[in-house]
Amino acid sequence: MKTFQRSSLALLSMLLIACSGGNDTQTPANAPLPKVSTIAATFKEVRPTKEFVGKTEAKEDVNIQARVGGYLIKQHVADGAKVNEGDLLFEIDQDTYAAEVAKAEAKVAQDNAALNEASRNYKRGKELISKGAISESQMDQLTSKKLQAEAAIKVSEAALKTAKLNLSYTQIKAPTTGTLSQAQVSIGDLITSSTSLATLVQADPMYVSFQVSERELIEYREERQKEKAEGKPVSEPVAKLQLTTGSEYQHTGKFNFLDNRIDQNTGTIKVRAVFPNPNGFLLPGQHVTLVIEQGNAVNRLVIPQKAIQEDQTGKFVLVLGQDQVIEKRPIQVGQNQGTMLTVTSGLKEGEQIIVDGLQKVRVGGKAESTPAQLPETH
Incomplete structure (x- = not known):
């Protein structure tokens, strides 16, 4: 009997402990609410957009090459330095080229002396032949020597000009304003007239090239013609950049180039936009999303893209409703607006959308909210 009583007491104790443990897993009524960041769904005037994958290209991308050979004796600016047009970048040993200039100058002086002598003899010959003191044959010889001397001075002067040019080429200067790459040669290298020394990139403004299909080009032109026929102001397209982080580049661009033919292999045509890049934020070779706004603006509800979730039923957001209760709200979305997205159904203006947390x-739970901070443009 005692054994039975002890067993019953042990079983009762275990049940009490289990019940007590189950109560410990429940959230106490006075526990702090989870904190989230929210933003109100708001209407914004947006223009219809289309997105294209683009690539940044430098306005100028110059291969710096030597024009004469010799030993490289100095690099005047550091790798990666910003330089202005005309700045001295590299220097080749000048001794050989300076000697060639001196030699050419001496030849010019020699030929000048010969020309002066031939001119004097020619002048005397003209006087003598008029008096019959010399023959026509002798006069022809004097004339020939004068012409030869005149030709010789032209040759020597051209040689001097070439020698001076070659001497000047030992100083390699920046052909444009931009940023210098890492040097491809070292001090003391023997370089030739075709050696690449570095590249110079001018990235302000920055080009962004992309491909547009033939159909998209025709649709765009037809839309502009329709606006004009209806008496509406013809809307100029605006180019924006979305970076790989999802943020929007702070400057807008303009279109400055449309190729002159459709590529028969791809059915596309190359288009180029130009963007200000005063701080050098954009670099050549970046892959970007080009967002083109075209057409007249319309009112649309917008929310941050990062607030949108997706499950088997589709896209949805979490809304902080009355009494701080969280609701799931299925939505239909429209076009991108940088880090924002238009919502075509499922939300009302002013509803608080959970962005972070x-x-x-x-x-069905509750949360405490603070205003969300939207990402900055660059």
């Missing part, structure tokens, strides 16, 4: 909350 989504992993901390559940539908």
Whole structure:
């Protein structure tokens, strides 16, 4: 009997402990609410957009090459330095070329002396032949020597000009304003007239090239013609850049080039936009998303893209409703607007959308909110 009583007491104790443990897993009524960041769904005037994958290209991308050979004796600016047009970049040993200039100058002086003598003899010959003191044959010889001397001075002067040019080429200067790459040669290298020394890139403004299909080009032109026929102001397209981080580049661009033919292999045509790049934020070779706004603006509800989630039923957001209760709201979305996205159905203006802290909350629970900070443009 005692054994039975002890067993019953032990079983009762275990049940009490289990019940007590189950109560410990429940959230106390006075526990702090999870914190989230929210933003109000708001209407904004947006223009219809299309997105294209683009690539940044430098306005100028110059291969710096030597024009004469010799030993490289100095690099005047550091790798990666910003330089202005005409700045001295590299210097080749000048001794050989300076000697060639001196030699050419001496030849010019020699030929000048010969020309002066031939001119004097020719002048005397003209006087003598008029008096019959010399023959026609002798006069012809004097004339020939004068012409030969005149030709010789032209040759020597041209040689001097070439020698001076070659001497000047030992100083390699920046052909444009831009940023110098890492040097491809070292001091003391023996370089030739075709050696690449570095590249110079001018990245302000920056070009962005992309491909447009033949159909998209025709649709765009037809839309502009329709606007004109209806008496509406013809809307100029605006180019924006979306970076790989999802943020929007702070400057807008303009279109400055449309190729002159459709590529028969791809059915596309090359288009280029130009963007200000005063701080050098954009670099050549970047892959970007080009967002083109075209057509007249319309009012649309917009929310941050990062607030949108997706499950088997489709896209949805979490809304902080009355009494701080979290609701799941299925939505239909439209076009991108940088880091924002238009919503065509499922939301009302002013509703508080949870942007940050989504992993901390559940539908039907409560949360404490603070205003969300939208990402900055660059």
